[in-house]
Every structure is written in structure tokens, then in C-alpha cells.
Amino acid sequence: MERPVARSRSLARPVPAAANDAAVGKRPRGRPRKTALDRDDGNRRQELLRSAARLFRRKGFHATSTRDIAAAAGMQSGSPFYHFKSKGALLYAVMEEGMGSAILRQQLALQRAQETTANGHAQLRLLIRNHFDILLGPGSDFIPVMLYESRSITARQRALLAQLQSCYEAPWAPVLEALRSCGQLRADVKLARLLMFGALNWSAQWYDRRQGASLDDLTDAAMQLFFGETP
Amino acid sequence: MERPVARSRSLARPVPAAANDAAVGKRPRGRPRKTALDRDDGNRRQELLRSAARLFRRKGFHATSTRDIAAAAGMQSGSPFYHFKSKGALLYAVMEEGMGSAILRQQLALQRAQETTANGHAQLRLLIRNHFDILLGPGSDFIPVMLYESRSITARQRALLAQLQSCYEAPWAPVLEALRSCGQLRADVKLARLLMFGALNWSAQWYDRRQGASLDDLTDAAMQLFFGETP
């Protein structure tokens, strides 16, 4: 349920072949240098990404030093640059990973409920509930970083991210159009979408998982606010 | 219409007494050094605030150097520290000025329309329209800085700002309660307020004054989205 992209990458992680060879017995002459690196690479890189996401979210990109990130991942100060060309590349990787994961999770949620949710309300509720999960659920630092640190990436990176964002937003359009057609959404669809995403995304600024409302409560409130729906 | 707090501070600015003495005629012996400083102080400080607000908004607090701000205000690198104790104090001053101005403008808007707007819809429309103006109108860098740079101030400063924010939000509560009472707002009032402010505040991230919708269009869309109102 959390960060399926990371998990799928974990599953796809290359098996530590040389280490196995050594265990099996065929003379491991010389240090299996390159192989050892390969074995750890995915893990260490992922650890850097998670540490960076957490710190970028809590303190902001420019207030976080690469030394902070390295320390949080249990590395020395220069080591992040073995995995990422620059601090900016690390930031962009966090955002890209976050969007990839979000798109995948949304796709899965839509597939899972494809037959059961016929009407527009239910579809939008599903999208909103899933959005809150991506934004506020466990391990949810990547998307807030993307939302609130976009000033710190290059124009080219922003353009690339915009493509991913389009993928994410694509399933919302037909649902909103349908609701508009049957009169349940009165506002201009494009502005309504922007305002709705604002209402949802802003929750990353105030929502506290450990107190108050649940994500289901938030979803109810949003649906009621947007459509006067009483569940 | 813009930044009335600044204006009222301007009005309260100490009269350049010595300069007046000189003008009245009694031999201006020596450079009126100290007096010249006094006379300009309010202006220069305001210029620093405006430059800082613009840069903090565009690049973020940590990505903006005090040298940037000084240059934008036509000063040398060390001069901002004549007006502000630290870079952080400058950031907080921007936020405080923004909130003071916003509260004042909201108060004025409410007074101006006190008799004409009887029903809840009209009152909320007024508050929303005014909010968009504060957030997106000309010279509107202060509030976005407050909204998006609050990580960079101290806990004490955040607490002080929270008081000002309460003042700003106070007039919204009874309006929302009334709409809830007469069934036009179905969602929990507290959550609805947070979601609504999210929808409004997020516009600072995407709204472009030079193209697309006007602030009236935005207000219409928001009212339609929240209440299905067709103007």
C-alpha cells in the first residue's frame, strides 16, 4: 500500500550474484568490488532518496545540506555524489519517484474498483481518497516535496514533471466532465479542477496524522463541500 | 487600496523636525546627516520589505541572499542589517506586514459592504473576492511569502503569526456557521474552512494575472464549486 514503485523496484533489485558465488564456493579472487557496489546500490540509493525526501519536506531544499542527507542515510559527506550528480539531481529524483509512485497507485486504485464504482460521485470519491493517501499517508514525503519545492528545479525538469502531472490528472478530467454534464458540478471544469486540487494539496500544510480527522473524514468533508453530498 | 498598513505607517512616520528647522531658515551648518537618515528611514525600510517580499516569493527565503535584497533596494551588502537585526527578522517583518495589511483590508471591505450584503452567500463571496485580491492582486507578495515560507521562522514567530491569522479568519467563522445552519454547507465547518482556504491559497501557485481568468472569474468558480451557485 505504501510507495509501490519503491517496492516494485525492490523486487526488481538485482540478486547479489557474486556474493552468492562466493558462498557457493568458486574462488572469489580479488575483491568483488564492482559487484558489491551493484548489490548495495539500489538500497543505498533508495535510502538517500527517502532521507532526502524527509529532510526536503521538513526543512526545504535550500535549508537542507547534502551533509544532512548523507548523515541521515548513514553516509559520509561526499557520498551522495556517488549516487547523484548534484544536489539538484537528488531533488529531481525525489520528485520523479514521487510522481511515478503516485501515477502507479492511482492506476491500481482505478483498476481495482473499475466495476464497482459506476457513478461519477463514487469515481471522484475514489480519486480524492487515493489522493489524500498519496499526500498524507505513511511515507508521504515525495509528493509534498514536489508540490512545494518546484521553484528549486530547472525549467527543463519542471517541463518533464509537468508531463507526469498530466498523466496523473488525466483520469480526473472525464469524471469532472461527466459531473458537469449532469449538472452536479456548476463551475468551469478547469478552474474547478485547480481549486479542488488546491483544497486537497493544501492539506499537506495542516493535516496531522496523529490527531483529529482520518483520511476518510477528509474525503467526506471534501465531497460534501464540493457536491453537498451527505454520505 | 494596496498595502494600507504601509500607508498608515507612512502617515505615522516621525516628521523630520530638524530638516524643517533648516527649511524654516536657521543656518543649516554642517551636513544634516542624521536628519537625512531619519527622513529616509521609513522609505528605505519599506523598500527593503518590498524587495525582500518579491525575492522571497520568487526564489524562496534560503535561496535569496541578503546581498540580493540589498541590491534590489539599491543598497550595499551590509546595509539591510542597519534596518533589520537579521535575515530572519526581515522575513518575519514581511509576514507581519502582510498579515497586518490583509486584516485591515478585510476589515475595510466588510465595513464598506456591511449594509448591502445581507445573506450568507453574498458575505462569503465578498470575503473570497477580497482574499483573492490580497493573494493575487498588485503588490501581493507578502501573503504568499507568509503562506509558503513559514518553515523558515521560529516557533515563537509562528505563534505570533497564528494570532494574526486568527484575527483574519475570525470573520469567516460566523458566515460559515450560518451557511451550515441553513443547510447550504453540509461539511464540517472546520474542515470546510481548511479545504476552502486551501482552494483559495493554492491559487498563488498557478494564477497568472496576465492571462486567463480574472479575480471575479475565480470568485465565481469558487462559489459555484462550494455552493453550486450560478451567478
Add this chain to the structure above:
DNA sequence: CCTACCGATCGGTAGG
């Protein structure tokens, strides 16, 4: 991935 290090930049200050 670590060690040792560099050049640049930055917030801030003294002294006028």
C-alpha cells in the same frame, strides 16, 4: 563509498 580538501558564498559586524 570514504578522506581530505577547495573555492565560493553567505550572514553578519566593526568602524566610520
Add this chain to the structure above:
DNA sequence: CCTACCGATCGGTAGG
């Protein structure tokens, strides 16, 4: 408000 400056920190790199 300017000039000249300091100590600290930072992103990044070479070389292993």
C-alpha cells in the same frame, strides 16, 4: 548607510 572584512558552511571533487 558604506567599506572592508571575518568565520562558517556549503556543494562538489580527486584519488583511493
